[in-house]
Amino acid sequence: MVEAARPRWNGRLLAGGLVVLLVVSTLTVRLVQLQIGQHQQLAAAGVETRVHRVVLEADRGVVYDRHGVRLAGNAPAWALSMLPAALPANAVARQSELAQVARLAGVAEPSLGQLLLKAPDLYLPVTVKSGLSAEQSQAIAERLPQLPGFQLDQTPLRTYADWEDFGHVLGYTNRLDSDEYARLKNLGYLPDDTAGKAGVEAGLEVLLRGRNGWADVETNAAGLPMRTLAQDPPVAGDSVYLSIDAGLQQAVGQYLREGIQSAGVRAGAAIVVDPRDGELLALVSAPSYDPNQFAAGISAAAYQRLLQDPAKPLYDRALAGLYPPGSTFKMITAAAGLQDGKIGADSVLPCPAGITYGGWTYRNWAGYDMGQMNVEKAIAVSCDTFFYRVADSVGDMSLAAYARDFGYGSAPIFEIPGAQAGLVPDEAWQAAQCQATEAPGCRWNPGETLTMGIGQSALLTSPLIQAMYVSAIANGGTLLQPTVVSQVRTPGGRVAATAQAKPVSTVPVSPANLEVVREGMRQCLQAPYGTGFLFRNDRFKYDGGCKTGSAQYGGSGTDLPLHAWFTFFSPYDHPEIAIVVLVEGGGEGHDTAEPVAVKIADYYYSHRAQILGTQS
Amino acid sequence: MVRRADLTQALTLAALVVLGLMTLFSTSRADFASQVGGVAAGLLLYVAAAAFDYRRLQPAAPYLYGLALLLLITVEVAGHTAYGAQRWMRVAGLQVEPSEIAKLLVLVALAAFLARRETAGRREVLMLGVLGLPPTLLVLYQPDLGTAIVFASLLLGLLFLAGAPRLVLASILAGVAVAVPLLPHLLRGYQRQRLQIFLDPSQDPLGAGYNLIQARIAVGSGGIFGQGWLHGLQGQLGYIPERTSDFVFAVYAEEFGLLGSLLLLGLFTILLYRVARAAAVAPDRFGFLLCAGAAVILFTQVVQNIGMNVGLTPIAGIPLPFISHGRSALLTYLVMLGLVQSVVLRRPLVSPGPAGRVPLTESGTIRLPV
Numbered sequence: 001m002v003e004a005a006r007p008r009w010n011g012r013l014l015a016g017g018l019v020v021l022l023v024v025s026t027l028t029v030r031l032v033q034l035q036i037g038q039h040q041q042l043a044a045a046g047v048e049t050r051v052h053r054v055v056l057e058a059d060r061g062v063v064y065d066r067h068g069v070r071l072a073g074n075a076p077a078w079a080l081s082m083l084p085a086a087l088p089a090n091a092v093a094r095q096s097e098l099a100q101v102a103r104l105a106g107v108a109e110p111s112l113g114q115l116l117l118k119a120p121d122l123y124l125p126v127t128v129k130s131g132l133s134a135e136q137s138q139a140i141a142e143r144l145p146q147l148p149g150f151q152l153d154q155t156p157l158r159t160y161a162d163w164e165d166f167g168h169v170l171g172y173t174n175r176l177d178s179d180e181y182a183r184l185k186n187l188g189y190l191p192d193d194t195a196g197k198a199g200v201e202a203g204l205e206v207l208l209r210g211r212n213g214w215a216d217v218e219t220n221a222a223g224l225p226m227r228t229l230a231q232d233p234p235v236a237g238d239s240v241y242l243s244i245d246a247g248l249q250q251a252v253g254q255y256l257r258e259g260i261q262s263a264g265v266r267a268g269a270a271i272v273v274d275p276r277d278g279e280l281l282a283l284v285s286a287p288s289y290d291p292n293q294f295a296a297g298i299s300a301a302a303y304q305r306l307l308q309d310p311a312k313p314l315y316d317r318a319l320a321g322l323y324p325p326g327s328t329f330k331m332i333t334a335a336a337g338l339q340d341g342k343i344g345a346d347s348v349l350p351c352p353a354g355i356t357y358g359g360w361t362y363r364n365w366a367g368y369d370m371g372q373m374n375v376e377k378a379i380a381v382s383c384d385t386f387f388y389r390v391a392d393s394v395g396d397m398s399l400a401a402y403a404r405d406f407g408y409g410s411a412p413i414f415e416i417p418g419a420q421a422g423l424v425p426d427e428a429w430q431a432a433q434c435q436a437t438e439a440p441g442c443r444w445n446p447g448e449t450l451t452m453g454i455g456q457s458a459l460l461t462s463p464l465i466q467a468m469y470v471s472a473i474a475n476g477g478t479l480l481q482p483t484v485v486s487q488v489r490t491p492g493g494r495v496a497a498t499a500q501a502k503p504v505s506t507v508p509v510s511p512a513n514l515e516v517v518r519e520g521m522r523q524c525l526q527a528p529y530g531t532g533f534l535f536r537n538d539r540f541k542y543d544g545g546c547k548t549g550s551a552q553y554g555g556s557g558t559d560l561p562l563h564a565w566f567t568f569f570s571p572y573d574h575p576e577i578a579i580v581v582l583v584e585g586g587g588e589g590h591d592t593a594e595p596v597a598v599k600i601a602d603y604y605y606s607h608r609a610q611i612l613g614t615q616s
Numbered sequence: 617m618v619r620r621a622d623l624t625q626a627l628t629l630a631a632l633v634v635l636g637l638m639t640l641f642s643t644s645r646a647d648f649a650s651q652v653g654g655v656a657a658g659l660l661l662y663v664a665a666a667a668f669d670y671r672r673l674q675p676a677a678p679y680l681y682g683l684a685l686l687l688l689i690t691v692e693v694a695g696h697t698a699y700g701a702q703r704w705m706r707v708a709g710l711q712v713e714p715s716e717i718a719k720l721l722v723l724v725a726l727a728a729f730l731a732r733r734e735t736a737g738r739r740e741v742l743m744l745g746v747l748g749l750p751p752t753l754l755v756l757y758q759p760d761l762g763t764a765i766v767f768a769s770l771l772l773g774l775l776f777l778a779g780a781p782r783l784v785l786a787s788i789l790a791g792v793a794v795a796v797p798l799l800p801h802l803l804r805g806y807q808r809q810r811l812q813i814f815l816d817p818s819q820d821p822l823g824a825g826y827n828l829i830q831a832r833i834a835v836g837s838g839g840i841f842g843q844g845w846l847h848g849l850q851g852q853l854g855y856i857p858e859r860t861s862d863f864v865f866a867v868y869a870e871e872f873g874l875l876g877s878l879l880l881l882g883l884f885t886i887l888l889y890r891v892a893r894a895a896a897v898a899p900d901r902f903g904f905l906l907c908a909g910a911a912v913i914l915f916t917q918v919v920q921n922i923g924m925n926v927g928l929t930p931i932a933g934i935p936l937p938f939i940s941h942g943r944s945a946l947l948t949y950l951v952m953l954g955l956v957q958s959v960v961l962r963r964p965l966v967s968p969g970p971a972g973r974v975p976l977t978e979s980g981t982i983r984l985p986v
Contacts, residue, residue, distance in 0.1 A: 007896030012777050030926045034836045035874040042836025046850050221854035
């Protein structure tokens with residue numbers, strides 16, 4: 001039996017052993033520290049690294065016309081996004097990749113660097129560009145394998161039909177800027193989010209938006225999703241059926257543009273409203289802009305072009321454009337005179353070429369004496385001198401009060417944001433103005449009362465206010481809230497809301513007096529002397545009432561430019577449409593605005609069954 | 617003969633190899649498959665090295681040293697680049713990392729040189745420095761900081777264990793202490809960057825700092841019991857960089873937890889103890905230095921690798937012996953430990969008896985006390 005020799009441990013081997021024990025103890029302490037002490041914290045950091053809450057975007061609600069014609073929807077499109085963590089770690093490689101992507105996607109290279117710097121989480125994808133063109137997405141898709149950190153996602157792109165006619169009604173969605181995000185983040189909006197910025201898109205944002213969902217997705221280091229740990233599915237936005245009739249809207253848009261063009265001017269607006277319930281059948285402001293441009297992310301240059309266009313295409317004249325009403329205001333002066341007892345239905349007043357008041361001469365539009373006439377004919381022929389007298393006897397305060405009763409001076413409550421209030425001047429308003437400006441000798445000039453009687457002075461109104469004013473005359477005295485929405489449906493198709501007429505007030509004018517005013521408008525349309533003579537052609541067989549307007553603007557002077565107005569309702573007994581046409585700087589109302597209204601009315605009556613037909 | 621072998625060493629080794637294969641299986645099936653081939657070849661070489669009389673290496677030492685330099689120069693000229701360093705080359709279709717093989721060759725050469733005299737005086741220290749410098753500089757030039765650290769430790773460790781004068785050792789240590797602060801200036805771009813990022817990982821969370829942060833997260837996520845084999849998410853999902861080589865420990869620690877980490881550390885400690893013990897029973901000074909040097913190499917690699925995985929030492933690409941993927945390294949360590957076995961097998965024996973312990977000659981004949 002033999003056994004091994006005993007090991008000869010020398011001092012230095014033992015010292016080495018001591019070093020080993022020391023170091024192994026140190027490693028042990030460190031492991032305990034990491035795996036017990038910091039376990040929770042590091043495990044949480046791990047979860048944070050690999051699990052990301054991604055937003056499941058809700059489909060935005062679709063916008064239809066009153067019969068279900070699709071006006072705004074979501075088209076499949078590609079968006080390029082970037083996962084910062086998966087970009088090349090090498091700075092030079094990263095830069096050259098960013099430069100390549102900037103070129104492919106058509107975005108500025110510095111903005112790409114900005115996105116990277118602002119990224120809150122390296123593992124959260126950042127949208128670089130949505131709504132890529134077909135060529136762009138294809139070019140990127142081909143090179144994608146050589147572009148680590150970038151991916152193409154299929155994200156719906158908001159698309160709008162026929163922008164020339166629907167631009168202002170529909171508006172557009174656009175990415176939030178930092179101010180808007182700060183305001184909206186409590187409502188669940190994300191930094192990268194889009195929201196309606198104008199038109200119905202903005203006004204009905206709450207309905208259309210739906211509710212975003214989320215999913216906690218575990219991704220691998222390359223950013224590929226591996227599994228979903230938890231999710232809350234999104235709820236799509238409601239669908240909105242507008243009261244607009246797509247065909248009528250397009251016809252109105254076309255006629256208005258033709259009218260603007262033949263008048264040699266740039267802009268105008270036209271509205272068709274149902275005076276029974278305040279539902280707008282057409283709402284056009286020209287020129288328009290292309291909302292599709294915004295949905296895909298408008299370039300700074302294109303946006304500047306829109307801002308600097310002298311025709312101001314972004315400006316919704318139908319709601320926000322303010323103009324003196326001119327002669328279209330005369331129905332209010334007539335109603336005020338009748339209701340205040342200053343004139344009767346049978347009162348006959350002269351219509352001279354001019355009257356002298358306070359040392360000034362106030363002229364009629366016609367340079368000759370038009371003879372004696374009652375109020376009905378005065379409306380029909382639009383006699384200025386007749387209404388100077390009536391306004392003077394009614395007085396500015398009472399006249400202003402009637403104007404407000406017909407909706408002047410307050411912004412209509414409306415689904416589309418931006419409706420303006422306009423202005424109703426009177427002594428009280430003048431006093432407030434004078435106090436503010438402290439101009440010497442500032443006071444209400446009684447002559448202003450006269451010119452207010454024919455819709456001048458400082459009076460300002462919008463086409464939308466005009467539409468509701470004409471509707472109130474047409475429907476027998478009810479001022480209605482305008483609406484552009486006829487129905488709201490949930491994603492499941494259930495009807496969530498249906499439009500109902502919302503009366504604002506009843507005009508304080510007796511039915512008999514209002515009937516006198518209506519009769520004046522009928523004569524305007526049908527009497528041989530009426531200014532609405534263009535309607536008296538063989539094709540137009542329907543009755544109703546109208547009023548032309550040629551509103552002076554641009555300060556004082558004898559040869560002031562004119563805004564052309566035309567207001568209309570039909571049929572006479574139970575009116576179902578009211579039309580307002582404005583041609584900005586278009587001259588005489590009967591020259592430029594009326595032909596547009598004639599064509600609109602023609603279209604309406606030739607498509608009446610279709611337009612009023614039951615909704616699908 | 618087998619009964620005289622160090623079975624504890626062999627079993628520890630087997631356990632480490634199995635844990636290594638399990639970890640590779642969990643992260644990369646391709647690396648696992650190629651490593652299995654390495655293990656098979658390695659075991660054959662291990663047995664062969666044990667059977668081989670290590671003493672026959674001593675006269676061949678100068679040639680082995682020359683071969684080491686030749687390998688390191690060849691890889692510099694004809695090698696491929698990985699992570700900014702020329703580390704490996706292709707030989708007969710196989711990927712070879714010459715710096716791994718050079719570790720063993722340099723060890724043999726230095727041990728053989730020091731074994732020529734019973735003590736290590738100033739002359740030996742100087743000569744050892746002269747012999748150690750070329751391979752160290754060659755790997756630094758690649759640049760492969762990790763292997764350079766291994767060579768430097770080997771030099772220092774051998775001198776210490778060979779009995780170099782304390783004063784000499786103390787002055788060398790003092791020199792190192794002065795040189796280390798200068799290191800950042802001497803290092804190449806990416807090495808300097810790695811060192812700086814070790815000091816502050818948040819400096820570059822996307823680049824090199826990412827490795828450190830992710831390794832730490834994975835180790836910490838393991839907790840006490842680990843996420844379970846094949847279930848370490850940070851490793852499985854690829855968040856750990858170089859997860860089959862430099863950072864394989866992080867993968868292991870995430871899946872096997874603190875208990876697994878301590879098991880691994882324990883196995884390495886046992887292995888080190890067995891190799892040191894082999895040095896203590898070695899029949900001659902060459903065997904002693906061979907085993908002592910092998911212990912120094914193993915120790916340095918384990919400490920540097922685990923250290924960087926837990927954020928205690930800077931990132932210097934160094935594999936974890938028996939665990940990391942890499943056949944050159946695996947074969948080198950197995951041959952090295954086979955040679956340690958060869959030393960153990962040739963240790964002197966005594967027979968118990970009234971006369972006391974009597975050393976046996978290697979042929980087994982008893983030299984009777986006269």
